[in-house]
Amino acid sequence: MKMTGAQIVCESLVKEGVEVIFGLPGGAVIPLYDTLPHYPQLRHVLVRHEQGAAHAADGYARVTGKVGVCFATSGPGATNLVTGIANAFLDSSPVVAITGQVARSFIGKDAFQETDITGITLPITKHNYLVMDVDVLATVIKQAFHLARTGRPGPVVIDIPRDIFMERTEFHYPDKVELPGYKPTLQGHPTQIKKAAKLLNEAERPLIIAGRGVNISRAYAELKQLAETAQIPVVTTLLGIGCFPESHVLSYGMVGMHGMVYANLAVNNADVILAVGMRFDDRVTGKISAFAPHARIIHIDIDPAEIGKNVRVDVPIVGDVKMVLQALNKLISPTTHTEWIRQLDAWRRERPSTEIRDSDSLLPQYVIRKIYEITKGEAIIVTGVGQHQMWAAQHYTYNKPNTLVSSGGLGAMGFGLPGALGAKVGCPDSIVWCIDGDGSFQMTIQELATIVQEQLAIKIAIINNGYLGMVRQWQELFYKGRYVATPLYCPDFVKIAEGYCLPGLRVERREEVVPAIEQAMAHPGPFLIDFKVEPEESVYPMIPPGATIAEILEEPKQKAKAISDSTKLRVSNI
Amino acid sequence: MGSTNPMKHTLVALVEDKPGVLTRMASLFRRRGFNIESIAVGHSELPSLSRMTIVVNGSANILEQVRKQLSKVVDVVKVIDVTGDNITVRELALIKVRATSATRSEIIEIADIFRANIVDVATDSLTIEITGDEDKVNSLLNLLRSFGIKEVARTGCIAMLRGSTTRAEEKKAKAADQGQGLV
Numbered sequence: 001m002k003m004t005g006a007q008i009v010c011e012s013l014v015k016e017g018v019e020v021i022f023g024l025p026g027g028a029v030i031p032l033y034d035t036l037p038h039y040p041q042l043r044h045v046l047v048r049h050e051q052g053a054a055h056a057a058d059g060y061a062r063v064t065g066k067v068g069v070c071f072a073t074s075g076p077g078a079t080n081l082v083t084g085i086a087n088a089f090l091d092s093s094p095v096v097a098i099t100g101q102v103a104r105s106f107i108g109k110d111a112f113q114e115t116d117i118t119g120i121t122l123p124i125t126k127h128n129y130l131v132m133d134v135d136v137l138a139t140v141i142k143q144a145f146h147l148a149r150t151g152r153p154g155p156v157v158i159d160i161p162r163d164i165f166m167e168r169t170e171f172h173y174p175d176k177v178e179l180p181g182y183k184p185t186l187q188g189h190p191t192q193i194k195k196a197a198k199l200l201n202e203a204e205r206p207l208i209i210a211g212r213g214v215n216i217s218r219a220y221a222e223l224k225q226l227a228e229t230a231q232i233p234v235v236t237t238l239l240g241i242g243c244f245p246e247s248h249v250l251s252y253g254m255v256g257m258h259g260m261v262y263a264n265l266a267v268n269n270a271d272v273i274l275a276v277g278m279r280f281d282d283r284v285t286g287k288i289s290a291f292a293p294h295a296r297i298i299h300i301d302i303d304p305a306e307i308g309k310n311v312r313v314d315v316p317i318v319g320d321v322k323m324v325l326q327a328l329n330k331l332i333s334p335t336t337h338t339e340w341i342r343q344l345d346a347w348r349r350e351r352p353s354t355e356i357r358d359s360d361s362l363l364p365q366y367v368i369r370k371i372y373e374i375t376k377g378e379a380i381i382v383t384g385v386g387q388h389q390m391w392a393a394q395h396y397t398y399n400k401p402n403t404l405v406s407s408g409g410l411g412a413m414g415f416g417l418p419g420a421l422g423a424k425v426g427c428p429d430s431i432v433w434c435i436d437g438d439g440s441f442q443m444t445i446q447e448l449a450t451i452v453q454e455q456l457a458i459k460i461a462i463i464n465n466g467y468l469g470m471v472r473q474w475q476e477l478f479y480k481g482r483y484v485a486t487p488l489y490c491p492d493f494v495k496i497a498e499g500y501c502l503p504g505l506r507v508e509r510r511e512e513v514v515p516a517i518e519q520a521m522a523h524p525g526p527f528l529i530d531f532k533v534e535p536e537e538s539v540y541p542m543i544p545p546g547a548t549i550a551e552i553l554e555e556p557k558q559k560a561k562a563i564s565d566s567t568k569l570r571v572s573n574i
Numbered sequence: 575m576g577s578t579n580p581m582k583h584t585l586v587a588l589v590e591d592k593p594g595v596l597t598r599m600a601s602l603f604r605r606r607g608f609n610i611e612s613i614a615v616g617h618s619e620l621p622s623l624s625r626m627t628i629v630v631n632g633s634a635n636i637l638e639q640v641r642k643q644l645s646k647v648v649d650v651v652k653v654i655d656v657t658g659d660n661i662t663v664r665e666l667a668l669i670k671v672r673a674t675s676a677t678r679s680e681i682i683e684i685a686d687i688f689r690a691n692i693v694d695v696a697t698d699s700l701t702i703e704i705t706g707d708e709d710k711v712n713s714l715l716n717l718l719r720s721f722g723i724k725e726v727a728r729t730g731c732i733a734m735l736r737g738s739t740t741r742a743e744e745k746k747a748k749a750a751d752q753g754q755g756l757v
């Protein structure tokens with residue numbers, strides 16, 4: 001049967017099992033939107049800014065493991081997606097973004113609302129397409145979904161000129177993709193796996209660092225089996241949080257800049273490290289030359305380009321985490337590491353890292369702890385970027401995979417609210433809390449309207465410190481307390497909530513925290529709480545950028561020391 | 575993790591004939607501020623696949639990283655670094671050199687020694703076509719300099735592994751992608 005390009009897009013999305021699209025229309029995609037009503041199985045969620053569409057698709061993808069889809073029009077619609085696409089790229093999130101383009105005859109002429117979006121997104125997509133022929137449209141969509149979800153997942157952009165949406169051709173959805181240049185390695189090399197097993201079996205102080213690849217590969221059971229059989233302690237990256245239950249006796253929390261002291265000490269003292277599905281980000285390693293000085297490193301990653309990129313690796317294994325761990329588990333002998341584990345427990349007792357001090361003022365850590373207790377650790381937590389993000393990572397205990405949804409690699413303020421929106425659409429039966437900063441929240445605040453329009457029961461906790469807090473913290477520690485451009489004027493968020501027609505509460509005192517959270521939970525719809533917290537609270541522990549575990553900052557009284565020359569800021573971004 | 579001294583590297587890639595593939599590859603060098611010395615692309619023995627030779631300066635470990643990232647480009651079938659391997663490298667150059675009745679025969683003699691061809695003759699110039707590795711082209715250019723060089727066009731190098739090439743390429747690419755090339 002002959003179909004228009006717009007119909008082909010919709011038919012193909014249905015074939016790919018797409019259920020929801022986040023988007024906002026414009027001239028170039030009106031023909032596509034005009035076709036949507038004929039496909040009731042495709043739910044469209046209208047965002048208020050295309051950045052929100054891309055983040056929502058990303059948030060949806062992270063909690064469901066399915067491909068998130070967003071639509072935008074040409075020109076400004078497409079450029080508004082860019083931050084969201086970059087975010088999905090850096091955190092390996094499967095997203096397909098379909099953008100309208102000016103008609104073919106106008107391309108390359110700086111026509112109205114023409115931007116070269118395939119050019120712009122070239123370095124931040126796994127792949128992208130400009131479709132110049134309606135006959136290849138179905139094949140392109142098939143390939144795009146395949147690329148987005150397989151191997152190392154990532155965003156794919158499909159740019160479709162307006163006239164293609166209206167052109168007709170025979171629709172035939174291919175059942176196979178042919179991409180000669182794309183063959184991800186899934187099965188690890190047996191020799192390498194044998195070497196890894198030998199190292200692990202002989203290790204005295206082994207450690208697993210688990211990352212987002214474990215979540216992507218859904219290798220939770222395999223990871224647990226390995227850790228339990230060989231009694232190997234597990235630490236995670238920020239994006240690996242939840243891939244191993246944090247309440248498990250072998251779990252030692254998050255590593256890295258704001259990780260637990262004992263987790264970092266474990267890295268520093270381990271003799272064998274098994275890094276699974278993580279990419280040794282500089283937030284994890286700190287000063288590379290001092291990273292894991294005693295360890296031989298086994299690195300499992302599906303992306304060969306990640307191996308040996310940042311740290312020296314003794315046993316590289318290219319492959320899918322789940323498959324490699326299945327093979328590895330067969331070669332692992334049951335054993336114990338009592339001494340080593342006793343040592344880690346001692347470090348944890350001595351330097352607990354997440355103790356909340358007694359205080360009359362409203363501490364952000366306390367708020368998050370209470371959200372944890374009241375949600376019984378069952379919620380999906382979506383964050384903005386900054387101090388609140390780190391506190392959300394530290395003070396909520398995650399026992400289920402993909403329950404912390406956060407912008408790690410790009411660190412994009414503004415991810416929180418639209419990310420939560422996407423997560424709630426993907427998991428309507430889960431409790432979704434957006435823990436956001438007052439700064440981050442204001443970057444995508446307009447999505448409150450989307451949440452209300454779609455009646456998504458998202459609970460929003462604004463950790464309102466009146467600052468771009470994370471930057472303020474760096475200014476305090478490394479710029480002699482010169483708070484340039486970080487004090488933040490904020491609107492009355494409760495009134496904002498009221499304006500968007502959702503209930504809101506302000507909490508300024510400790511004793512109001514629990515009742516407010518309970519009220520939010522009891523309310524059937526979306527709910528906002530503005531927590532006016534201690535303005536100058538800082539995130540600890542902290543390994544200053546480019547520093548080592550020896551320079552870790554734990555207590556506020558040590559702040560002064562940090563200003564000394566030895567920890568002067570190495571050029572790095574927040 | 576390999577040497578950090580910059581040196582000239584020759585990469586050979588097999589890529590799909592698709593728009594954007596050249597930009598994607600070039601962009602991986604650009605983002606590091608690398609200058610590509612030469613890049614030459616043309617059809618390969620396989621339909622819809624092109625073979626590309628890229629010559630670039632950089633340290634071995636960084637180039638290995640770039641090579642792996644190049645391999646990730648969806649339209650790139652494989653990329654190998656053939657630096658130091660047993661390879662045949664060729665470049666073609668057209669050189670327009672000033673020639674008078676007094677110097678013409680001397681120039682032709684030099685061209686002959688290099689087994690270069692005279693492809694165009696004008697009253698005040700000769701155009702010479704030379705094929706060879708970079709050194710050979712450079713030597714000829716040096717010898718012609720004193721006559722006055724008016725114009726030079728070079729194709730950039732193309733390179734090929736000697737021997738049963740495709741099998742050799744395959745093996746090399748596989749080993750490198752398993753990470754073995756790295757430890």
Ligand SMILES: Cc1cc2nc3c(=O)[nH]c(=O)nc-3n(C[C@H](O)[C@H](O)[C@H](O)COP(=O)(O)OP(=O)(O)OC[C@H]3O[C@@H](n4cnc5c(N)ncnc54)[C@H](O)[C@@H]3O)c2cc1C
Binds near residue numbers: 258278306407574
């Ligand atoms: C303010 C701020 C502070 C931060 N502080 C910290 C911190 O203290 N500690 C910390 O850990 N992070 C921190 N981060 C996050 C950090 O920047 C990185 O995003 C994070 O460390 C990356 O984690 P990852 O390597 O597990 O995940 P990713 O970056 O998502 O990497 C996943 C890896 O897994 C691989 N992979 C994917 N799928 C598979 C598969 N199926 N099989 C095998 N491999 C696969 C990928 O190729 C990739 O190499 C911070 C971020 C911000 C914004």
Ligand SMILES: Cc1ncc(C[n+]2csc(CCOP(=O)(O)OP(=O)(O)O)c2C)c(N)n1
Binds near residue numbers: 410438440441467
């Ligand atoms: C889009 C964007 N701009 C700037 C930054 C740099 N930055 C990192 S954290 C931060 C402060 C965030 O403030 P807020 O959302 O209030 O969170 P807080 O740190 O106060 O908890 C800034 C500006 C960023 N990460 N993202």
Ligand SMILES: [Mg+2]
Binds near residue numbers: 437
């Ligand atoms: Mg703030």
